[in-house]
Amino acid sequence: MNAGFEFAALDLGTLLLPELLLSCGAMLVLLYGAFAPEGAASTRRAHLLAILVALVSAAAAAMLANQSPPLGAATGPLAFDGFRWASVAVILLGVLGTLVMAMEYNEGAALTAAEPPALVLFAATGMLLLVGSRDLMLIFLGIELMSLSVYVLTGLDRSRPSSAEAALKYFLLGSFSTGFLLYGMALLYGSTGTTNLPEMATVISDGNLADDPLLLGGMALLFVGFAFKVAAAPFHMWTPDVYEGAPTPYTAFMAVGVKTAAFAAFARILLDGLGPAYASWHYAAWLLAAATMVVGNVLALVQQNVKRMLAYSSIAHAGYLLVAITTRSSEGVAAIVFYALAYTLATIGAFCVLSIVSGGIEKRTTLADLAGLSRTRPALATAMAVFMLSLLGFPVAGGMGFFAKWYVLRAAIGAPAPQTKLAVILVLASVVSAVYYLGVIAAMFMKPVDESRKPARVVEPRLTGGVIAVAVLLLLVLGVYPSPAVRWARASTLPMSPGRAISAPASMQAVAPTESLIRTP
Amino acid sequence: MGTFYTVHFWLFSAMAIIAALAMVTRRNPVAAALWLVNVMFALAALYVMLGANFLGAVQVLVYAGAIMVVFVFVVMLLNLGENDVKERRSMGAALAASIIAGLLAAELLYVIRSQPLSSAPLLPVDEDALAPMANSLFTEHLVAFEVTSVLLLVAVVGAVVLAKRSQFANEARS
């Protein structure tokens, strides 16, 4: 490939600083684990070290985000745009929440070792790569790095068969879907002759390849692979089983980190690389979004286990995010980022509450275990109520969750090709979701305590409580004054390759201001 | 592209397909693994015929040699017999699966067939197969290359974490 790519000009150290810090930090944690005595104290220290690493990485990302992109970043395999940094921020937020939760959870579940935090950091490296890459090869490797780490994290609890079972299912189905993904990448490569997304876009629009069967087939298989990763229907069936079986903190990690990263990469491929073929993939994305919203919400309805319910709910949220993708507008991109933030805060918070309430016993996450929580632990119950309402997209009491939905709807309806039908499906599906989210609230606030289901030990929410508090605070504050988050989301634009749009391209430009395109710093 | 080439291409292709079919139908995991090795050899030959000599070698060394050995090793370790797994032997299910697989194959073939690939000019096969690849690997795909190192580290750590016996886990169980 001779695409004028100047290796010397690319300052890898700058471009990859957060990822480098993360992976090196992970190795540091591993080293610490190798020399530290086995026990709870070391586990805590290893986690604290990992948290520090994540924070440093976040700081590096923040620093980079405020810099102008280095030379060569416009076409290279690594993106240097707002979308990347925004996704990184959301992912690292999830990573931090996971690490804090895991620190206290692992002590209770006797998962003491330094490897789990290290694996979380490795997975985070993969996620960051995933959202920062503009090359199919790197995206593939990012996915694999992330997935392999998460497979292991899922099966981490060796005392529970369900943990191993979840890991096996996740692994087998995950690698199966990877086969499709990879095949898709191969066909895309075959059709366009490149793995670099901007180049791919150019080739497609220059060669008028949007209807090339090879490209279509490639896109279809790519859809399958990504639909699996983001848990879109009908590729979602692994989700509830895996979410239920995995140790709670890592379930949370999957729900927020994996989903956000996979989504960001999917969005980047579709909007940046395959943008010119919008007309070709729009229909499939539409179907996927609709099916996912309906299936996720309807299936969540009868779940008694809250972890499982949240799994289905995460499927539904994937559907909402897909709606934003189908708009193929910069508002849609901003909506994805904004939504991901709100979703991450609420989901991490909800899992934190679950991990405290269950007292380290994985089975104790059913609605019956939450019954009467408002009497025994009112603050926790209130926080959980906020998270549920936020996931429901309810204003004020649910905080930012509402604006997330609002933003997606705005993007869908204001898009150059308005997605009004999807918007209606979205809100109707949300109505269904109200039933199960409220079911949690009803259990906590309107049912008596089930004495037979008292947790073995009462976990004092220490740092996890802090995470919950921060999540609630952020959600509520951004729920009445979302402007900072909106501005942040708007700034996180994704270069969208122009191409054959469904409707008039002139209106497209009005929505996507040129100054947000990264090409001209 | 002489006849010799064509004959051999189809020979190895047929071998790969037959071996693959054999693999998916064998009850015994060891037999399946060996049939898979067979597929990989056939594919290695096809790689070479397509000008990827180096990858052909790697295929044999890494894939057939290392990965498949681990497979067989695990099968042995678990001491899995032929009857350990009650395979679904209903004709209906098999038929349905075949239909689905056939449908998928049909779609994939349709997608590929529609492409005028045969008319596209082929790049010349570089005799020195390794140099351009290495060049590409360490410049253009350096980042990816580095990522694979982390990936392998994760694999090692993960395998260790999952396979090692934890005293805490034992305590928890007892």
Place this chain on the structure above:
Amino acid sequence: MIREALFVSAILFSIGVLGVLTRRNALILFMCVELMLNAVNLSFIALSRLHGVSGQVFVLFVMTVAAAEAAVGLAIVLSVFRHYRTVDLGRIRLLRG
């Protein structure tokens, strides 16, 4: 021969899928997935005759990934076997509903 190679690749891929669909042995399932990856590799190599060497580089990465996956996957199978004393997916189904 590019198209023919792609045909073979597609057929092998489908056979892999067929295996995944029909088998309940986790190990054999995994082998079928490996077969699918191999099939894709064939496509990449064939296409690299059209588009240059990066297809081959991709294959190299896929092989690495396959190796890593094998390590992790087999460790997971081992850990499952420890609990369930089987690799029969039909009997590994605590999680459902």
Place this chain on the structure above:
Amino acid sequence: MPISNNDASLIWLVPALPFLGFMVNGLLSLLPAWRGVQDERTPAGRRALVSTVGVGVMLLSLTLSVWLFAAVSNQDSAITSSLGQWMAAGAFTVDWALSVDHLSILMMLVITGVGSLIHIYSIGYMADDAGFARYFAYLNLFVGFMLMLVMGANLPVLFIGWEGVGLASYLLIGFWFGDTANAAAGKKAFVVNRIGDFGLLLAMFLLFANLGTLDFATIMRDHAALSTPLVTTICLFMFLGCAGKSAQLPLYVWLPDAMAGPTPVSALIHAATMVTAGVYLIVRNAALFSAAPVACLVIVLVGALTALWAATVGLKQWDIKKVLAYSTISQLGYMFVAVGAGAYTAGMFHLVTHAFFKALLFLGAGAVIHGMHHALHATHRHDDAQDMRNMGGLMRRMPVTGALMWIATLAIAGIPPLAGFFSKDAILTAVAERALESPLAEASLGPIPGRVVLWFAYGLAVLTAFLTAIYMTRLMRYSFHGTFRSGADVESHVHDSPWLLRGPLVVLGVLTAIGGWLQLPAVLPLGPTAVLDKWLAPVSGSAATLLTGSGHLSHTAEYVLIGIAIAAAVAGIAVAFITLKPASLTTKAAAPAETGIGLVLANDYFVDAGIARAITGPIVAGSRKVLWRGLDLGVINGVLVQGTAQTIRVVSSVASRMQVGFAGSYVWAIALGAIAVIAAFTFRTMR
């Protein structure tokens, strides 16, 4: 005595005083329960206070009314006072305005006059009742609303009074609410009245929509702008209101039940004042009605039919108050015949005289019931104190009451020179006159010529007069003559009422005797003729002329008509004396069941049962079974709302069971999904 505009606001005092009384007495009535006590009997001290307030405000109102009478008698125009805007919305404005003119002052005098008497009477009548204060509060409330009704200068203010008297009536009918029947009777009165109010409301809407105002003065001024069909519609709707309030066919059914209230209430509300509000309303809107001959004919017809209908039913009633109730309905029918025929003066005349003699009859009956009740109570008997079969020979025990009631009976029967004779004769004459020659006779009601309707009404009216004489004589003979049928021990306890009760009777007796002089027919040279006619001329005179023929009846014709009227009355009394056999009567307990026509009449033609079966029953049953259980709980809530929720839930649980935990089956989903997605891509573009 002219009244300046500054003093005009004084007219507000007339209704305000009773309202004040209501508030004071109302608060007093809440006192015992407030203290946690439940008296059997109101203590004398509080009773004195209550009656002072209750009667005092009435007397003050009466005084004011008399003063106002003097004030308006010198002027043709009305004294109007507005307290400012009541409501205004868009083009609609309505003021808090009262006006006193010749028509309303007449009503005011009747209301405050008769009302005062009844208040005084009630002090004695209700002395033993625990709800003494409450009773007076309600009574004051009624008078206040009744005054609003007649004084209102526009329809909405009138409507306050209109519905307000309904409220007071509701409260008073259900005064002894411990018995469900009483409470139900009150409710029935209110609801049936509401049916009438429905008509009145629609009349208002029509008037506003077409004239943009609801002021009487403006309506009178502008009504010519309305087309005849429109006026007819308005008048018919308005008459529906009148029929409800004044108990005309078919809305009369509440009045017999209303007798559940204390007897003075029946006298005041259900005889003298409230039930005549319909007549008042028509006279008030005479200008409208006179422009709608068809509506007038309807009114005449309904009035005449009501008169006869109620009179026939009255023939077979045993309850002394029920007889009077049907009699009231019947007499109201007369009034409507009059006002329908455009004889507004005659209608008003009969209204006034009826107020006198019917109040007297009711109060007399009250005295009888009071005495009977007292006697039965003293002898620990639980017989019906109101059933005439339990009475007999009361003349001996209650001579004053008996005598006064005879006066009233003769008056209502139409025996000269009592008030009833003149007013009834005025009506009969007027109808006959209009039947002979008038625009009304020229008009036609559907296919029936107006002349026929009027003659028919005349015939019915005469027949009714005959029947009236019969049933009233029957009432007197059964209760006051013959032997006492409830046993000697009871008889010995029956006494004439104290003077507190008898006093008002006497006053009313006098009024009954001389009330006819208000409007003497021209042919009878007994004094100044047609006083009332002249008095009302500013209000309804011009309207009345619209419906009258140009010519006048000859004196001969008038004499003939008078003769017919007297003959009917005398014949009725004679028939009653000849056919009725009080001696053969047994007490209520021992009485045989009615049969044949008697059964039908005693049960008021089974109208109540019919309504229950044909209207209220189906409505309630339909509401319960079809609307509520079927549609509301069944279809809307059950199927549509909960059904949707349940369907989704079922789908959810079925789909969730497909999640079998078997990784192999998840693979199938992925593979099928993949096929679908590829298809979606390739075939989408294959088009």
Place this chain on the structure above:
Amino acid sequence: MNGAQADGSGMAELIMIALLAVPLLGAMLVWLLPRPASDVHGGSARVVTIGLLGVTAILATTLWFVVPDGTALVDYAWIDDFGSRFRLAATGLSLPLVVMTAFLMLLSVIATNVESVTHRAASYYALILLLTAGILGIFLAADLLLFYLCWELMLVPLYFLIGVWGSGRGPAAGMTFFVYTMVGSLLMLVAIVTVSTAAGGTTYEVLRDAAGRSPLSLTSQLFCFAAFASAFLVKSALIPFHTWLPEAQSEGPPLAAVALGIKVGTYGLLVIAYPLFPLAALHPTVRIVLATMGVIGVLYGSLVALVQPDFRRVMSYASIAHLGFVVLGISAFTAESLQGAMLVMLNAGITTGGMFLLLGMLRQRISDDRFEAMGGLARQMPMFGALMVLFALANAGLPGTNGFVGEFLVLLGSFYRFPVLVLLATIGVILAAAYLLWAVQRTLFGPQPESMPAVRDLSLREAGVMGVFVVAIIGLGLAPSPVLGRMDESITSLINRVNVAATSTTPVGMEQGSTR
């Protein structure tokens, strides 16, 4: 900040902000208040709540007098990116409802016994304050997004009040209420997004301007109007979207029933939906459909109220019937009918609310309040009886009470638009008397059942609260002019704006809306 030109409006601005801030911050304060273990009933929280609601009520009253005839406005930047501003306005249409709401909430709290809150008292009172803020926000908002926030915010406290402090079936009733109303609200959300994207902002001003200048197509307007109407009509429980209301009102605590009686839905319909979608709103078919639905509501609600097993359900269906009048009045869209509709909305709060409080007082004395277990209460509780009769008659529209003025104006004003429908609706007046007096009779009159315990009449506190309602009922009945006058200008301008917007874009075939 545009509002501070004059001293008066500066003051009004301050008050409007305080009207939201006091209950909101108050809710937090009450929730965080130290809770001594002995204070199970939350006596201190109750006192603080009453104090705060009292302040709110005083503020609302002050606002009534401070705001000049025009409107006062609060305007701060909020979410520029969505064109949304923190904008509050006190108009002739919102002010009466604001004052009513403030007083209604205050009185409801005072009316309820301390002992009736048996658990989690602090949360109970905090939620009430939150609810108050939500409802006030609905009326004061002058930005559609802010409105929507308050609109939904109202749901949460109500859900908890019904579910936690309601009867055994409370949670289910609360859930039905929540989900059902959410269907409408979310459809409205789609429409809100549609109009605000088209107009480029969410303030009423921007949206109304856009509706006047460059309106959406008729089809879009019809869809959006339908979406708005679905939210508003579900929330105000118009037939056939009403079945949640009887459940929620009879299973929840009296206070929730009172709050549900505040007609936020029809307010939204009139003040928001009509100006935004003039073409749809004045479309002949839409009008006739809405009016017919209103009349069906009147008749159906009345007939079903006739056969209810307890008084609270009777009142629920009565309020459903009253809503029919409101909808009829709004769809007729004449000055008179709109004034009437607004008054009926006020009355629904006052009269129905008062009745629900009264029934709540009864329920504290007699746990089984089905008709078949009751009777003859007027003997032991004459004051209660008198109040109940008054409230029932006010509900039935007795002239001299507030109920009459509202219904009368609605019918009067709608008559020249829909004579036949008004004729049918007027039948509802008859039925109202029937079902209310029937219910009163079953409760107050007749013999007292053996099983009924001895009860005391209303206490001084209860009577005092009810006294305020009586004053309001009679006051509005006799002298509604201050309120009508206050609404007059707003209604006239509303009618003008909608008519102009509707006629300027469709010159033919659209009737001139009447302001006569």
